[in-house]
Amino acid sequence: MQSKDHIFAAPIAQLGDFCFDQNVAEVFPDMIKRSVPGYSNIISAIGMMTTRFAQPHSQLYDLGCSLGAATQEMRRNLTQTGCAIIAVDNSAAMLERATSHLATFKSEVPVTLTEADICDIEIENASVVVLNFTLQFIAPDKREALLQKIYQGLNPGGVLILSEKFISADDTVNELLIDLYHDFKRANGYSELEVSQKRTALENVLRPDTPEHHKERLARVGFSHVDMWFQCFNFGSMVAIKQATTE
Numbered sequence: 382m383q384s385k386d387h388i389f390a391a392p393i394a395q396l397g398d399f400c401f402d403q404n405v406a407e408v409f410p411d412m413i414k415r416s417v418p419g420y421s422n423i424i425s426a427i428g429m430m431t432t433r434f435a436q437p438h439s440q441l442y443d444l445g446c447s448l449g450a451a452t453q454e455m456r457r458n459l460t461q462t463g464c465a466i467i468a469v470d471n472s473a474a475m476l477e478r479a480t481s482h483l484a485t486f487k488s489e490v491p492v493t494l495t496e497a498d499i500c501d502i503e504i505e506n507a508s509v510v511v512l513n514f515t516l517q518f519i520a521p522d523k524r525e526a527l528l529q530k531i532y533q534g535l536n537p538g539g540v541l542i543l544s545e546k547f548i549s550a551d552d553t554v555n556e557l558l559i560d561l562y563h564d565f566k567r568a569n570g571y572s573e574l575e576v577s578q579k580r581t582a583l584e585n586v587l588r589p590d591t592p593e594h595h596k597e598r599l600a601r602v603g604f605s606h607v608d609m610w611f612q613c614f615n616f617g618s619m620v621a622i623k624q625a626t627t628e
């Protein structure tokens with residue numbers, strides 16, 4: 382039985398910052414499905430890109446793995462031999478549930494679940510790195526160093542899949558995309574109060590960048606091929622490919 386997300390349904394007198402605690406981990410599959418437009422399409426495409434980009438005897442990273450949805454899709458779509466998946470999250474509650482969730486599937490592919498800050502881990506011999514709605518929670522002044530580390534740890538021809546909530550550089554478009562996003566949340570059963578309380582709780586925690594800022598930063602750390610492959614309202618996903626040695 383999956384629990385429904387009612388976290389912001391009742392008025393909260395002292396609304397604190399949003400965090401990935403036990404209560405959020407409990408309702409996370411329902412929350413993410415009803416809160417992130419295109420989430421299931423993005424997860425499927427992570428599987429498709431894994432089939433294309435995974436290199437034999439390399440490592441695949443799921444950074445900010447939550448309950449391991451991207452890890453499971455990568456594992457299911459891996460056709461290369463000798464690969465291992467490293468899934469990392471700094472929320473103990475998420476990792477505990479990811480461990481039991483992933484154990485329900487049969488697979489030959491080794492998965493290591495690590496409780497750590499993704500800014501502190503080593504990345505090496507990587508062919509696929511996934512940041513699926515995680516970079517937005519990293520302090521803005523730490524983002525470039527993290528992307529630089531990912532770039533250094535990727536093998537030539539490797540890919541970073543970066544999904545994020547965005548802001549638009551154009552104020553009118555920005556307002557429109559946020560309005561459409563709130564319509565999407567209401568259509569998925571969230572009340573006005575839930576939408577507004579969550580918005581406030583996320584203010585200091587989820588800091589979105591513009592797509593242009595992402596593209597410039599990805600190019601600056603060294604990625605030679607960068608573009609958006611999916612966008613729905615103010616949510617989307619980018620690919621960044623490290624130049625292959627044969628190009």
Ligand SMILES: Nc1ncnc2c1ncn2[C@@H]1O[C@H](C[S@+](CC[C@H]([NH3+])C(=O)[O-])CC(=O)[O-])[C@@H](O)[C@H]1O
Nearest residue numbers: 401445446447450470471472498499513514515518
């Ligand atoms: N510094 C950090 N180090 C490690 N983990 C972190 C850090 N900061 C935040 N997290 C973790 O990043 C995850 C973000 S959710 C990712 C969804 C998943 N990728 C999915 O495909 O279902 C996205 C969302 O909820 O919007 C949470 O589990 C945090 O604990």
Ligand SMILES: O=C(O)C(=O)Cc1ccccc1
Nearest residue numbers: 412413416417546579580583
């Ligand atoms: O719900 C929101 O307002 C969001 O921006 C997406 C989201 C989804 C899950 C956790 C945190 C943010």
